[in-house]
Structures are given as C-alpha cells and as structure tokens.
Amino acid sequence: xxxxxxxxxxxxxxxxxxxxxxxxxxxxxxxxxxxxxxxxxxxxxxxxxxxxxxxxxxxxxxxxxxxxxxxxxxxxxxxxxxxxxxxxxxxxxxxxxxxxxxxxxxxxxxxxxxxxxxxxxxxxxxxxxxxxxxxxxxxxxxxxxxxxxxxxxxxx
Amino acid sequence: xxxxxxxxxxxxxxxxxxxxxxxxxxxxxxxxxxxxxxxxxxxxxxxxxxxxxxxxxxxxxxxxxxxxxxxxxxxxxxxxxxxxxxxxxxxxxxxxxxxxxxxxxxxxxxxxxxxxxxxxxxxxxxxxxxxxxxxxxxxxxxxxxxxxxxxxxxxxxxxxxxxxxxxxxxxxxxxxxxxxxxxxxxxxxxxxxxxxxxxxxxxxxxxxxxxxxxxxxxxxxxxxxxxxxxxxxxxxxxxxxxxxxxxxxxxxxxxxxxxxxxxxxxxxxxxxxxxxxxxxxxxxxxxxxxxxxxxxxxxxxxxxxxxxxxxxxxxxxxxxxxxxxxxxxxxxxxxxxxxxxxxxxxxxxxxxxxxxxxxxxxxxxxxxxxxxxxxxxxxxxxxxxxxxxxxxxxxxxxxxxxxxxxxxxxxxxxxxxxxxxxxxxxxxxxxxxxxxxxxxxxxxxxxxxxxxxxxxxxxxxxxxxxxxxxxxxxxxxxxxxxxxxxxxxxxxxxxxxxxxxxxxxxxxxxxxxxxxxxxxxxxxxxxxxxxxxxxxxxxxxxxxxxxxxxxxxxxxxxxxxxxxxxxxxxxxxxxxxxxxxxxxxxxxxxxxxxxxxxxxxxxxxxxxxxxxxxxxxxxxxxxx
Numbered sequence: 001x002x003x004x005x006x007x008x009x010x011x012x013x014x015x016x017x018x019x020x021x022x023x024x025x026x027x028x029x030x031x032x033x034x035x036x037x038x039x040x041x042x043x044x045x046x047x048x049x050x051x052x053x054x055x056x057x058x059x060x061x062x063x064x065x066x067x068x069x070x071x072x073x074x075x076x077x078x079x080x081x082x083x084x085x086x087x088x089x090x091x092x093x094x095x096x097x098x099x100x101x102x103x104x105x106x107x108x109x110x111x112x113x114x115x116x117x118x119x120x121x122x123x124x125x126x127x128x129x130x131x132x133x134x135x136x137x138x139x140x141x142x143x144x145x146x147x148x149x150x151x152x153x154x155x156x
Numbered sequence: 157x158x159x160x161x162x163x164x165x166x167x168x169x170x171x172x173x174x175x176x177x178x179x180x181x182x183x184x185x186x187x188x189x190x191x192x193x194x195x196x197x198x199x200x201x202x203x204x205x206x207x208x209x210x211x212x213x214x215x216x217x218x219x220x221x222x223x224x225x226x227x228x229x230x231x232x233x234x235x236x237x238x239x240x241x242x243x244x245x246x247x248x249x250x251x252x253x254x255x256x257x258x259x260x261x262x263x264x265x266x267x268x269x270x271x272x273x274x275x276x277x278x279x280x281x282x283x284x285x286x287x288x289x290x291x292x293x294x295x296x297x298x299x300x301x302x303x304x305x306x307x308x309x310x311x312x313x314x315x316x317x318x319x320x321x322x323x324x325x326x327x328x329x330x331x332x333x334x335x336x337x338x339x340x341x342x343x344x345x346x347x348x349x350x351x352x353x354x355x356x357x358x359x360x361x362x363x364x365x366x367x368x369x370x371x372x373x374x375x376x377x378x379x380x381x382x383x384x385x386x387x388x389x390x391x392x393x394x395x396x397x398x399x400x401x402x403x404x405x406x407x408x409x410x411x412x413x414x415x416x417x418x419x420x421x422x423x424x425x426x427x428x429x430x431x432x433x434x435x436x437x438x439x440x441x442x443x444x445x446x447x448x449x450x451x452x453x454x455x456x457x458x459x460x461x462x463x464x465x466x467x468x469x470x471x472x473x474x475x476x477x478x479x480x481x482x483x484x485x486x487x488x489x490x491x492x493x494x495x496x497x498x499x500x501x502x503x504x505x506x507x508x509x510x511x512x513x514x515x516x517x518x519x520x521x522x523x524x525x526x527x528x529x530x531x532x533x534x535x536x537x538x539x540x541x542x543x544x545x546x547x548x549x550x551x552x553x554x555x556x557x558x559x560x561x562x563x564x565x566x567x568x569x570x571x572x573x574x575x576x577x578x579x580x581x582x583x584x585x586x587x588x589x590x591x592x593x594x595x596x597x598x599x600x601x602x603x604x605x606x607x608x609x610x611x612x613x614x615x616x617x618x619x620x621x622x623x624x625x626x627x628x629x630x631x632x633x634x635x636x637x638x639x640x641x642x643x644x645x646x647x648x649x650x651x652x653x654x655x656x657x658x659x660x661x662x663x664x665x666x667x668x669x670x671x672x673x674x675x676x677x678x679x680x681x682x683x684x685x686x687x688x689x690x691x692x693x694x695x696x697x698x699x700x701x702x703x704x705x706x707x708x709x710x711x712x713x714x715x716x717x718x719x720x721x722x723x724x725x726x727x728x729x730x731x732x733x734x735x736x737x738x739x740x741x742x743x744x745x746x747x748x749x750x751x752x753x754x755x756x757x758x759x760x761x762x763x764x765x766x767x768x769x770x771x772x773x774x775x776x777x778x779x780x
C-alpha cells in the first residue's frame with residue numbers, strides 16, 4: 001500500500017485550510033487531495049472529516065459515489081479504454097480484453113508491480129478516432145490488438 | 157489593457173476586424189497569411205502540437221514570420237481528418253498532417269503559391285481533391301451559429317473573440333435593453349434547451365426572473381456525459397467566450413450575480429481554456445464588478461465534476477455543487493424557484509448558452525427564421541460510427557436525417573447498408589433506415605421513439621446487432637443509475653438481465669413482452685430523466701427491429717454476427733490457400749490444417765475473438 005508521507009499530510013492540511021470557509025468545499029478538497037496522494041485512504045478521509053467538520057460517513061458516501069475517486073492506489077500509468085458508443089461498435093471491448101489477458105488485470109484493477117491501472121471509460125469525446133485509448137494524458141486513435149502492446153511498451 | 161468600457165470594447169473590435177477579414181477571405185491573397193492549426197482534444201490526440209511547432213519553426217527559418225502567422229484554434233469538428241490546418245485568406249484545407257509535411261507546405265504553398273495536392277481533402281466517392289474548406293460538402297452543407305468561430309479565432313486570445321462580436325450581445329443586454337426585453341427576445345427566438353429535454357429557454361428564464369429572492373444563480377451544464385456527444389467540449393475548446401457571454405446575459409435577465417460552470421473532469425483542455433477565458437474577461441472587466449461600466453456585477457467559477465453521469469440531471473448537478481452525493485430530488489420545487497443552495501437558479505447547457513449572444517445581438521426574429529415551426533435555430537450533432545465523415549455537424553432544424561448521413565457524412569464506408577441511426581445517446585433510440593426522411597425536429601424525432609437528446613448521432617450498419625446495442629445502452633444506464641429510486645435501480649437491472657440473456661442465446665419468447673412491460677413501468681415511475689428515458693433504446697429497438705430479437709430468441713441466431721454465443725467462425729475452403737497465418741495468430745489454437753491445404757476452425761475451442769479474421773488476407777473466414 002502506498003504510504004502517505006509527511007509532505008503529503010502537510011499538503012492535505014493546506015488544501016483543507018484553503019477551502020475551509022467555502023460552502024460546498026468537499027468535492028474540490030477531495031479532488032485536490034487525491035491528486036496529492038494518488039488515492040483517498042480512510043485516514044485521509046478522516047483528516048478531511050475533522051478539518052471540514054463533516055461526518056466521516058458523508059465523506060465516505062461522496063468518495064464512493066463518484067467514479068473519479070478511488071480508495072486504492074493507482075498504478076504509475078493509467079490506461080483508459082473508451083467504451084463509448086462509437087468505440088464500442090468499432091471494437092473497444094476486444095481491445096480491453098486483450099489488455100486484461102496480457103497483464104492479468106481486471107478492469108478497475110492495478111497490476112501487482114503498480115505499473116498499470118486499467119479502466120474502461122465512458123465516451124472521451126474522440127469518437128471520430130474510435131476505438132480510442134488514453135494512457136495518462138496521451139490519447140491514441142484507432143487502436144487494435146496489433147498495436148496496443150507496442151504502445152504500452154513505451155510506459156514502464 | 158486593464159478594465160474597458162463599451163467604447164474601448166468597440167475599439168478592440170474594429171482593430172481586430174482587419175485580422176478577421178484575412179480569415180474570412182476578404183483580404184488580397186498575396187498579403188498576410190494565417191495558418192489556423194486545429195487544436196481541440198481530437199487534434200492533440202492526433203499529434204497536432206508537433207505539427208504546429210514544426211510549422212512555426214519552418215516559417216521562422218525561412219524568414220516568413222512577418223507575413224505568415226500560425227494560430228492554434230479549437231477546431232476538431234471534422235475529427236477523422238485531424239490534424240488539420242486552414243490557410244487563410246485562401247481557405248485551403250490541409251488534412252492528416254505530420255511534421256514531415258511542413259517543408260512542402262512552406263516551400264510550395266507559402267513561397268511558390270502552389271497547393272500541396274497530396275495533403276488536400278479527397279472526396280470519399282471520386283477521390284478528387286477539394287482544396288477549399290467551404291467547397292467540401294461536409295462544411296458547405298452546414299449552417300454555423302454555435303460553431304461559427306471554430307476555425308476563425310484563437311480561443312486563448314480574447315481580442316480575437318471580440319473581433320468576432322464577442323461581448324457585443326452582453327453590452328447590449330447590460331446597457332441598451334431591460335431584463336424583460338432580453339427574456340422576450342429569447343422567447344421570440346424559440347430556442348429550446350440543447351442539453352436534451354428541449355424546454356423553451358425563454359420560459360425557464362422568465363420563471364427564474366419572477367421568482368422571489370435576493371440571491372440567484374446562473375449555472376452552465378458542461379457535464380456532457382452522453383457517449384458519442386462532444387459538441388459542448390468543442391464549443392468550450394474553440395469559443396469559450398461565447399459561453400461566458402451567454403451566462404452574463406442570463407444573469408442580467410434573472411438578476412443573478414454569481415454563476416458556476418459545472419464541467420466534467422474528463423475535459424482537461426476545455427477546463428484549461430475556460431480558465432484562461434475567465435481570467436482574460438476579468439482583466440477587461442467583462443466579469444466582476446460593474447461590467448463595462450454598466451453598474452451590473454457578475455462573476456463565475458468553474459466547478460469540476462467528479463465522474464457521475466447522473467450529475468447531468470439538473471437537480472443532481474446542483475446537489476453535487478453543494479458537495480454531496482449527486483442524486484436527483486423530486487420536482488417541484490423547480491430550480492427556477494429553489495435551486496442551488498435553495499435559491500432561484502437557471503441552468504442551461506453549453507450549446508444553448510453559446511447561441512444566446514447571437515440571439516440578443518441579431519434579435520429573436522432572426523433566430524426564429526431558421527428551423528421548423530416548433531424547433532428553431534440550428535442543432536449541433538456529433539456524427540460518429542459507420543459513416544465516412546465523422547465529427548461535429550451543425551445544421552438548421554428540419555434537415556432530414558438522410559441529408560446529414562449522406563450529404564454531410566458522405567455515406568457509409570465500404571458500401572455497406574445503413575441499418576439505423578442511433579440518436580439521443582443512452583436516453584435515445586434507434587431510427588431505422590426506412591425512416592431516414594425524418595427531420596431534425598424535437599417532435600418528429602420523438603415520434604420515432606428516439607429523442608433529440610444532446611445530439612449524439614451514431615450510424616449503425618448491417619454489421620451492428622440491434623439487440624447488442626440495446627444491451628450496451630441498458631448496461632450504461634444501469635451502471636449510472638444512482639440507486640435512489642427503486643424503479644430505475646431495480647428496473648434497469650432486470651431489463652439488462654433479460655437483454656443479456658437474449659444475446660447469450662437463452663432468451664424465451666415471453667421475454668419481449670416482459671421487457672416492454674418493465675420498460676413502461678421504469679419510464680412512468682422513475683424519479684428523474686435518467687430512469688424515465690433509460691428504456692428508450694430497448695423499446696425503440698423492439699419497435700423497429702423485433703425480427704432481430706425474434707431471431708435471437710426463436711432461431712438462436714444473431715443475424716449481424718455479433719453475439720458471440722450465437723455465432724460460429726468458419727473458413728471458406730475455396731478461398732483459403734492454407735497460408736497458416738490465422739493458425740499462428742489464434743490465441744487458443746483452435747485452427748488446424750496442413751500448409752497449402754484449407755484450414756479449419758474447431759468451434760468448441762474458438763473464442764470468436766476475431767484475430768484470425770483481421771489477419772486473413774484472402775477474406776476466407778466468415779461468420780455465420
């Protein structure tokens with residue numbers, strides 16, 4: 001499990017302080033804390049709960065409601081396979097399955113070496129390039145079983 | 157320049173008009189040139205940034221920087237051709253660019269004045285190059301209002317936008333006319349909410365304006381979640397000031413002073429450009445206190461969504477901004493009376509707001525002259541799927557679907573047969589090929605069992621199984637159901653189970669009736685729009701493609717050859733030369749055969765993954 005370092009705790013406290021007085025601060029705080037830690041473990045949620053004076057149950061409810069939040073650490077690289085309509089009809093699903101088989105990872109899971117996290121996503125708005133894949137911030141067009149592994153080789 | 161007043165706004169506009177004239181083709185061709193490189197998300201994904209940098213470098217190297225300007229736009233409308241570039245004033249359109257093409261463009265086009273033919277757009281039918289963008293049928297058949305600045309401005313430069321009339325509508329709304337007159341003009345225009353429900357915008361504003369309350373809010377719904385729809389993203393990336401201006405006008409109409417743009421986190425480029433636009437507008441005093449010296453205050457913030465489809469529903473969106481689980485609540489009270497923080501609130505979609513400045517500037521009558529009796533103006537569709545030209549298309553309301561698919565979309569690839577047009581996203585339905593004369597009009601589309609929705613338009617051909625498509629959308633709605641109300645939570649789950657069962661060959665003949673009964677129940681009794689429309693894909697496919705359901709259930713056959721449990725792969729002995737390629741690529745060793753002898757597939761071992769079909773050069777593997 002990825003540890004929350006002292007530096008991260010300080011950043012978390014800073015985020016809480018900056019948003020404390022605003023109404024509706026919880027979701028922006030969670031977004032920023034997740035970008036610091038990579039995930040939102042219970043201890044971070046408890047810290048936010050005390051800092052914002054919001055019950056832990058409410059925070060847990062919000063974290064588990066939105067797909068953007070995660071309570072498990074993510075891999076170094078995030079693979080997102082688009083399964084929007086256009087990508088789906090052009091073969092997004094077999095592409096997803098081939099990654100699952102190659103790395104032995106389920107959708108939503110992370111490889112044991114923390115190299116990749118695999119997700120399927122709803123439309124990323126690149127329908128003209130279907131089927132599309134996003135690795136970290138890079139979008140790849142017209143992916144196929146033939147070129148996926150070559151692309152992923154570039155992410156160590 | 158710091159805060160500006162109206163005269164200074166007009167000064168910036170007239171100064172910028174010379175620049176815009178070049179891009180509108182009004183300037184002499186041998187003068188200054190503007191190279192507008194597409195830079196929306198789809199362009200960036202197709203590596204447009206290296207092209208942009210390479211062309212800047214090459215122009216610099218050849219000493220042309222004085223007369224040739226490279227500008228990045230947010231244009232990715234014709235996304236299959238990205239990266240693209242338009243050279244003005246000629247209006248020449250170059251497609252599929254790579255950094256290696258830059259030398260030719262600079263030396264041939266910019267220096268010698270000759271077109272680089274190999275980089276021009278080619279007609280998909282006769283393969284003839286069409287040099288000018290506006291001669292390409294994809295563009296020439298469109299009517300651009302929402303997307304009017306797509307290839308004409310740098311979205312990160314407010315002066316470009318001002319030169320194209322940005323904030324003129326706001327200036328008029330704030331200083332020349334009353335709030336009642338604004339609402340009246342919007343009513344006269346007949347514009348209806350472009351997010352999906354199609355509620356008249358002017359009426360919505362009227363309710364919020366009359367609502368009692370000292371604090372009111374204007375919200376922009378940029379939580380574009382329908383798979384297949386990306387017009388809102390494109391507007392935000394290409395012309396963010398149009399949306400800000402629309403919000404200022406809405407604020408004046410209902411007397412609000414604070415706004416929020418709720419944008420999904422999956423759109424980082426849109427958020428980045430919005431932030432830049434907001435900052436620039438604030439510097440000019442177009443947001444904040446005393447806008448343009450009118451005495452009116454309005455400011456806004458971006459609120460980043462956290463990934464929940466249901467937050468596109470208005471009450472859920474407001475609850476999400478309040479920092480809670482974004483679950484819809486019953487209406488009434490309607491947001492116009494009790495919205496965000498229980499204050500009167502107007503929520504409009506990006507595309508709706510982007511039309512408002514033009515309506516105020518040109519008058520409601522001007523807008524109402526476009527379209528059909530009950531659906532006015534234009535609508536942007538995101539055309540995708542099995543169609544030659546995919547991308548955003550903006551057409552006047554009332555255009556027949558067949559014109560969108562064939563005239564603008566360029567028809568179906570590989571001469572396949574069009575089976576259906578899926579319109580309206582997961583809340584929509586499939587319109588079969590024999591109803592292609594249906595026009596884009598809210599009521600006409602609803603008659604077919606689909607809905608206008610936010611404008612996703614996915615073309616399906618004979619290789620798409622309609623039961624599988626229904627299952628796909630059902631799965632989407634089921635996963636995105638927030639779980640608050642029972643009909644949606646349980647009903648969509650049961651419907652998904654039945655449709656899945658049918659695609660797996662375990663369907664029974666009563667299943668169709670059960671599906672229809674469940675669908676009506678979910679439609680009638682769900683709390684919000686998500687549940688009320690979730691059964692549409694199933695209902696519309698049963699209505700128009702009942703034979704496909706029956707083939708799956710009675711004959712245990714998938715006519716389109718998609719549903720894996722119901723198909724087998726078979727090698728055509730007459731076509732197979734026994735090259736061995738399929739045998740090598742098969743992941744489960746299901747293919748056997750000696751060299752130079754036709755091979756065979758063991759249906760027991762075959763997992764129908766399709767790798768062999770993709771690898772066969774002889775088209776010898778069929779699906780039955």
